[in-house]
Amino acid sequence: MKINKEQIEKHGLKLEEYNKIKELLGREANLLELGIFSAMWNEHCSYKSSKIHLKKLPTKNNIVIQGPGENAGVIDIGDDDAIIFKIESHNHPSFIEPYQGAATGVGGILRDVFTMGARPIALMNSIHFGSPTNKNTQNLLNGVVSGIGGYGNSVGIPTVGGETKFNSTYNENILVNAMAVGHANKNKIFYSKAKGINKPVVYVGSKTGRDGIHGATMASAEFDENSEEKKPTVQVGDPFTEKLLLEACLELMRENSIISIQDMGAAGLTSSSIEMASKGKLGIELDLNKVPCRENNMSPYEMMLSESQERMLIILDEKKEKKAKKIFDKWDLDFVVIGKTTDTNRLVLNFDDKIVADIPIPALADKAPQYDRKWNKPKIKKNNLKKYDLKKIKIEDALIKILSSPDHSNKSWITDQYDQVVMCDTIQKSGGDAAVVRIHNKNKAISISVDSSANYCSSDPKSGGKQIVCENWRNLISVGSKPLAITNCLNFGNPEKPDVMGEFVECINGMKEACEFLNFPVVSGNVSFYNETNSKSIFPTPVIGGIGLFDNLNKIINMKTKKVGNLIIIVGKTLGHLGQSSFMREIYSSNEGAPPEINLTNEKNNGHSILNLINLNLISSCHDVSSGGILISLAEMSMASMLGLKILKPKKFTDLNEYFFAEDQGRYLIEIEIDNLKKVESILKKSNIFYEVVAEVQNDIFELSKTFSIKTQELYKNNNQWFKKFNAIN
Amino acid sequence: MKSSVIVFPGSNCDRDVAVALEKLQFKNSMIWHKENVLPKSDLIVVPGGFSYGDYLRSGAIAAKSNILNEVIKAGERGSLILGICNGFQILIECGLLKGALLRNSGLKFISKNIFIKIQSNKNKFFNKYKKNEILELNIAHNEGNFFTDKKHLNELEDNDLIPIKYCDKEGNINQKTNPNGSINNIAGIFNKNKNILGMMPHPERMVDKTCSNEDGLPLFLSLMN
Numbered sequence: 001m002k003i004n005k006e007q008i009e010k011h012g013l014k015l016e017e018y019n020k021i022k023e024l025l026g027r028e029a030n031l032l033e034l035g036i037f038s039a040m041w042n043e044h045c046s047y048k049s050s051k052i053h054l055k056k057l058p059t060k061n062n063i064v065i066q067g068p069g070e071n072a073g074v075i076d077i078g079d080d081d082a083i084i085f086k087i088e089s090h091n092h093p094s095f096i097e098p099y100q101g102a103a104t105g106v107g108g109i110l111r112d113v114f115t116m117g118a119r120p121i122a123l124m125n126s127i128h129f130g131s132p133t134n135k136n137t138q139n140l141l142n143g144v145v146s147g148i149g150g151y152g153n154s155v156g157i158p159t160v161g162g163e164t165k166f167n168s169t170y171n172e173n174i175l176v177n178a179m180a181v182g183h184a185n186k187n188k189i190f191y192s193k194a195k196g197i198n199k200p201v202v203y204v205g206s207k208t209g210r211d212g213i214h215g216a217t218m219a220s221a222e223f224d225e226n227s228e229e230k231k232p233t234v235q236v237g238d239p240f241t242e243k244l245l246l247e248a249c250l251e252l253m254r255e256n257s258i259i260s261i262q263d264m265g266a267a268g269l270t271s272s273s274i275e276m277a278s279k280g281k282l283g284i285e286l287d288l289n290k291v292p293c294r295e296n297n298m299s300p301y302e303m304m305l306s307e308s309q310e311r312m313l314i315i316l317d318e319k320k321e322k323k324a325k326k327i328f329d330k331w332d333l334d335f336v337v338i339g340k341t342t343d344t345n346r347l348v349l350n351f352d353d354k355i356v357a358d359i360p361i362p363a364l365a366d367k368a369p370q371y372d373r374k375w376n377k378p379k380i381k382k383n384n385l386k387k388y389d390l391k392k393i394k395i396e397d398a399l400i401k402i403l404s405s406p407d408h409s410n411k412s413w414i415t416d417q418y419d420q421v422v423m424c425d426t427i428q429k430s431g432g433d434a435a436v437v438r439i440h441n442k443n444k445a446i447s448i449s450v451d452s453s454a455n456y457c458s459s460d461p462k463s464g465g466k467q468i469v470c471e472n473w474r475n476l477i478s479v480g481s482k483p484l485a486i487t488n489c490l491n492f493g494n495p496e497k498p499d500v501m502g503e504f505v506e507c508i509n510g511m512k513e514a515c516e517f518l519n520f521p522v523v524s525g526n527v528s529f530y531n532e533t534n535s536k537s538i539f540p541t542p543v544i545g546g547i548g549l550f551d552n553l554n555k556i557i558n559m560k561t562k563k564v565g566n567l568i569i570i571v572g573k574t575l576g577h578l579g580q581s582s583f584m585r586e587i588y589s590s591n592e593g594a595p596p597e598i599n600l601t602n603e604k605n606n607g608h609s610i611l612n613l614i615n616l617n618l619i620s621s622c623h624d625v626s627s628g629g630i631l632i633s634l635a636e637m638s639m640a641s642m643l644g645l646k647i648l649k650p651k652k653f654t655d656l657n658e659y660f661f662a663e664d665q666g667r668y669l670i671e672i673e674i675d676n677l678k679k680v681e682s683i684l685k686k687s688n689i690f691y692e693v694v695a696e697v698q699n700d701i702f703e704l705s706k707t708f709s710i711k712t713q714e715l716y717k718n719n720n721q722w723f724k725k726f727n728a729i730n
Numbered sequence: 731m732k733s734s735v736i737v738f739p740g741s742n743c744d745r746d747v748a749v750a751l752e753k754l755q756f757k758n759s760m761i762w763h764k765e766n767v768l769p770k771s772d773l774i775v776v777p778g779g780f781s782y783g784d785y786l787r788s789g790a791i792a793a794k795s796n797i798l799n800e801v802i803k804a805g806e807r808g809s810l811i812l813g814i815c816n817g818f819q820i821l822i823e824c825g826l827l828k829g830a831l832l833r834n835s836g837l838k839f840i841s842k843n844i845f846i847k848i849q850s851n852k853n854k855f856f857n858k859y860k861k862n863e864i865l866e867l868n869i870a871h872n873e874g875n876f877f878t879d880k881k882h883l884n885e886l887e888d889n890d891l892i893p894i895k896y897c898d899k900e901g902n903i904n905q906k907t908n909p910n911g912s913i914n915n916i917a918g919i920f921n922k923n924k925n926i927l928g929m930m931p932h933p934e935r936m937v938d939k940t941c942s943n944e945d946g947l948p949l950f951l952s953l954m955n
Contacts, residue, residue: 149839153870154780156742240740240783330762331739412842419841419870424746424934427941438940553940 003034011038017369024363032301032349032357037364039267039305040274043529046368049495050527053508057522058515063484064523065186071112071263072180073523074189075485077549081439082186083446084118087126087179087489087545089528093234094176098143102127102176103151103237107309109180110155111263114246115312117190117253118182121423122437123152124450125162125178126489126543130171132406132726137166140174142727147237148178149417154239155246159418160437161430162450166406169454172533177489179545181448183439190253192262194280194315194341199259201273201284201339202321204328205245205311208269209294211235212307241310241333248331249312257320264311270304272313273339274347278365283344288351290338300351315341375501381459381594385578390657393587395631396708398657402586402628403635404718406726410639413723431640432558433478433624434548445556447548449475453627455580456595458539461503465510465542466598470665472546473518474624477607478668480557480614481548483518488525488544493537495529503540504529511542517600518607520546555614559623560640561671561697566620568637568645568695570630571684572606572667576658582628583661596663602689603666609687610668618676618683625667631660633669634695635702639716644701648694656707671697731954733758734771736801736817738792743778743814743934750934751775754950761797768800773810773953776801776817778870778932788831788873789819798824810854810953811926815871818918818928827921827928829878834871835911841870843942844909846917846931847897850890853924857955858948864901865894865945867931869909874930876912876919883913891920894929 008018011034021029021037029037043049059067065082066074072086090105106123113120127144130137152159157180212235252258260280262272269291277284288300294308316324321337328335342348347364349357402408411430420429427445428436434449451472457464469486476483488511493500515522531538550556561568578584579593613619621641625633631647638645653659672680677693684691703709733756737744744760751758751773759769768774782791792798798820805811805826813821821827834840848856848863859865878886886892895915898907908915910930918929933946 146839149841153839153841154740154742154783156779238783240780240785243742243780244739330764416842417839419839421841421868421935421942422742422746422870424749424938424941 002028007034011035012042013038017041020369024367025359030357032304033359035301035305036270036357036359039270040364041368045267045271047527048369049371049373049529050504051370052372053505056508056512058512059521059523061519061521064521065189067521067523068525070191071115073485073487074116075523075547076186077446078551080186082184082189083181083547084113084116084184085179085181085487085545085547086112086524087177087487087543088112088526089489089491090176090178091174091491091528091531094144095140095174097234098140099147099150100234100236102144102147104235104309105176105178106148106151107237107239107242108265109178110157110242111265113180113182114249115190115261115263116184117188118184119250120157120180120182121425122181122435122448123157123159123178124435124448124545126175126450126452127162128165128167128170128175128541130166130174131168132166134168134171138726144176145414145417151237151239153419155243156422158420158422158426160420160426160435160448163452164411164414167454167539169539173531173538175491175541177543179450179487181547188253190258190261192260192276192279194260194276194282196259197282197341197343199315199341200318200321200337201286201341202314202316203291203311203334203336203338204314205333206238206241206308207292207294207334208298208303208306208311209308210298210302210306213302213305235307235309237309244331244333245310245312248328248333251327252324255320255323257317257324259315259317261312261314264313266307268305268307274361274364276313276315277341277347278361281345283342283346283348283361284339285342285348286339286350288349290336292334292336300349300356373495373501374498375505376498378461378502378506381592385584385593388588390655393657395656395660395704396710398583398587398661399631399635400718402582402632403715404722405586406722408582408628408632409722410720413727427556428479428558433475436479436556438553443553445550445553447476447479447481447550448545450543450545451475452541452543454539454541455591457507457542459580459593460595461506461540462510463595463598465507466514467595467665468542468544469511469514469518469520470598470603471626472544473520473607476546476548477610478622478624480555481550482611483520483546483548485521485523486544486546488522488542490525490527491531491538491541491543492529493532500537507540507542514600518604557614557619557622559621559637561637561643562620562641564643564697564699566671566673566697567677567693568634568697569670569672569680569691570667570694571610571670571689571691572602573664573690574630574659574662574667575664576653576662577664578658578662581661581663583657596665598665605687606666606668606689609684609689610670613670613680613683618672618680619670620673621671623669625669627663629661629663630694635715637669638702638712639719642712642716644698644712645695646698647704649705731756731773732771733773733775734761734769735775735777736761736763736797738763738781738795740781740783741777741779743932747775747777747814747934750937750946750950753937754954763795763797765797766800768797768804773812774801774804776811776813776820778815778817781816781820789816789823792820793823802826805926808923808925813928814932814934815930818930819873821926821928826926827919828882829876829919831873832875832877833873834875839872840909843868844931845897845899846894847901847903848893849895850893852890853893853920855927855949855952856893858952862901864897864899866943867933867945868935869931871930874910874912876916878913886919892916893920894918
């Protein structure tokens with residue numbers, strides 16, 4: 001049977017790509033082989049549009065053990081401890097079926113981390129929804145949040161934080177990015193590279209069903225009004241089996257029997273077997289009659305392309321097979337030898353005593369197409385805010401309006417659905433600048449923060465790319481940790497459009513600059529293209545997940561103000577930049593202007609000085625100044641402790657709104673004891689850092705001298721009502 | 731003191747409770763659900779989690795596991811048994827405790843710190859607390875809404891078999907301070923002989939100042955008394 005044009009299109013391949021397949025095979029492909037090529041060559045698995053640009057990002061330094069290219073990134077945190085982490089998108093499935101889409105997103109990222117030998121210790125997420133007034137938003141929000149919670153709670157990994165944002169740009173294409181963080185012994189890390197010939201290839205975990213067939217291809221296509229029909233391509237998650245698989249794998253990993261191991265994620269059995277063989281420059285032969293199936297009469301095509309969850313492929317030392325099987329029997333999981341490694345460099349699939357596919361492995365992996373797509377330099381929005389008469393806006397009205405907006409509202413409606421403390425090592429839950437999780441049984445901890453700023457990136461992708469790395473870095477510093485490395489999830493529109501590709505290229509350029517300057521390497525990540533519906537693309541939304549380290553539990557701080565009479569100092573200069581700010585969005589519904597500029601030298605200098613002050617025990621609490629500016633950050637510190645603040649008017653600024661809501665970068669608010677003021681001042685002066693005293697901690701009342709006075713309780717009330725009202729059962 | 735923590739497939743608070751017990755020098759063993767023999771122990775803990783994925787009904791499958799037969803026998807002999815969260819659900823499913831744990835009234839999984847008030851300290855589990863003492867503990871459950879018939883409820887109330895009730899920081903026990911809809915704000919109950927306790931809040935999550943508070947410690951200390 002000859003492959004026709006319609007079949008090629010259905011598999012998301014271009015005609016010229018199929019011609020290349022024919023050339024590589026030296027013949028026509030059969031339908032199964034076409035399916036396998038399409039699974040490996042789609043954007044999601046092959047990174048064909050992004051690879052040449054991703055190479056620009058810094059991925060190495062003295063603490064990086066494993067950078068991009070494995071299941072997850074690995075960094076060294078001293079004393080033989082390693083942290084393994086990654087963030088990944090599950091956007092398209094979550095829009096079609098929010099509960100299962102989000103749940104399996106969590107499941108997939110957890111497997112990426114424990115496949116490498118780590119016990120997962122924390123989950124984070126970044127979720128973006130359409131406008132609250134969009135008819136789908138409430139349902140999607142509820143589904144995604146229950147899905148994230150339903151999976152993580154059941155496996156028993158704490159979900160310790162994240163971010164939730166709303167913007168009409170996501171009306172028809174929400175973003176669900178999940179991050180997992182695990183801890184391992186740095187001498188016991190497992191990789192996917194196969195080694196040795198005639199080694200047993202073992203299938204473990206759940207049985208293979210007909211769910212998720214062509215999931216990765218679906219994730220590499222745009223949406224239209226018929227997307228609802230794609231529901232069968234969404235996988236169904238089973239956190240119970242995941243928990244068993246996690247424990248069984250970790251138990252097996254205590255023995256020296258695994259040669260290589262790979263999770264069956266996107267494109268299931270196909271991509272896992274090919275990746276292992278390709279990395280080891282080996283061949284692999286599978287007997288598909290042995291694949292454990294959930295349904296009757298499954299075809300080789302269905303088995304190879306199913307994305308059923310909670311499955312792994314392991315290449316074992318043949319002498320350890322019996323012992324390994326015993327462990328999986330204990331956990332009631334399937335354990336079946338389905339093939340072996342070969343020296344042929346080919347993927348050979350047998351079914352009913354016939355060879356049903358025979359493909360040279362390099363054709364599927366190294367020879368997958370790579371594109372240097374055409375891209376246009378983005379037009380950067382210029383600041384044009386003079387037409388707004390800021391004087392007309394009462395500062396206290398703006399404060400309340402921003403605090404009660406969906407993006408700034410307290411997220412406890414969401415986080416109360418996540419078990420944040422199971423495993424009993426969570427030191428700081430969500431709601432702070434970064435989550436803090438202790439390394440079990442040790443006097444050290446890590447911090448984790450997940451950040452994005454699509455508004456900044458959409459008005460100036462390069463500056464936005466820089467900014468988001470810096471904001472993440474700042475959040476890790478604000479809790480007292482030393483920032484180490486990041487993972488990124490790059491959510492963009494259709495890369496075949498030069499404007500979208502331009503946003504992508506410039507965001508990467510910005511990130512590269514910031515990561516290099518801050519010695520903050522990217523060790524893992526994921527690219528999600530085709531986030532558009534009916535040709536309308538989302539804002540470019542790179543999401544950064546960063547890890548920081550505390551080598552001592554006494555250095556952890558939070559944003560809760562501590563003592564009446566203490567002073568709050570703003571560190572870093574305020575210039576009054578309002579373009580792309582929360583203030584402009586919430587008060588004027590304006591999306592105008594350029595984002596605030598990033599000065600990397602100041603960023604680094606300010607951050608290092610804050611860490612220095614924390615190490616000298618001179619800071620009682622700390623909060624970075626980000627979206628919403630100084631006044632919102634002050635309000636957040638106040639609400640965290642329920643103490644009040646007496647805020648001072650700035651000396652130089654005539655317009656209070658400009659001063660208090662500006663989103664200039666590189667700034668922190670720190671609380672200090674009055675007796676330490678001189679010491680703190682001299683340290684900041686020595687480092688040439690701009691600072692000024694901005695408030696004093698007092699009881700109950702949040703006030704700006706001669707301007708407004710509000711009870712902190714009242715701020716709290718306004719900050720805590722939006723989600724409850726939005727989700728009230730009528 | 732010897733303790734045994736029962737481990738089901740899907741248990742996920744087993745390590746946490748073992749850490750708490752070992753902190754207090756319990757000699758603890760982890761007992762796999764397929765076992766037919768329970769080592770001699772002064773305390774048996776049925777921990778939280780999602781045993782068997784909560785499939786069929788929370789705790790229903792675990793209640794039929796091998797080891798549960800031994801737990802039931804031990805309970806009837808008077809051994810001390812503590813069921814936390816999913817463990818409470820299992821103790822109800824296997825009949826060691828009466829009543830039912832329904833879905834939370836808000837129809838959502840709830841995980842947060844709540845307050846409970848000690849109603850009675852004349853028992854093996856709470857003797858290190860004062861009567862009316864208020865504790866801050868963590869809950870994390872989808873089915874924690876305790877319900878029972880009037881006769882059983884009266885029996886519980888009249889015989890001091892409700893040691894803890896949900897309240898607020900000030901100790902007010904009412905509808906507003908009830909996180910999950912439990913009848914009479916019940917957070918935990920005893921069997922008739924007070925040797926078996928089921929509770930939804932997690933005391934093992936509150937034994938370490940670095941991460942939380944130490945409001946859960948006296949419970950484990952009480953058991954050593």
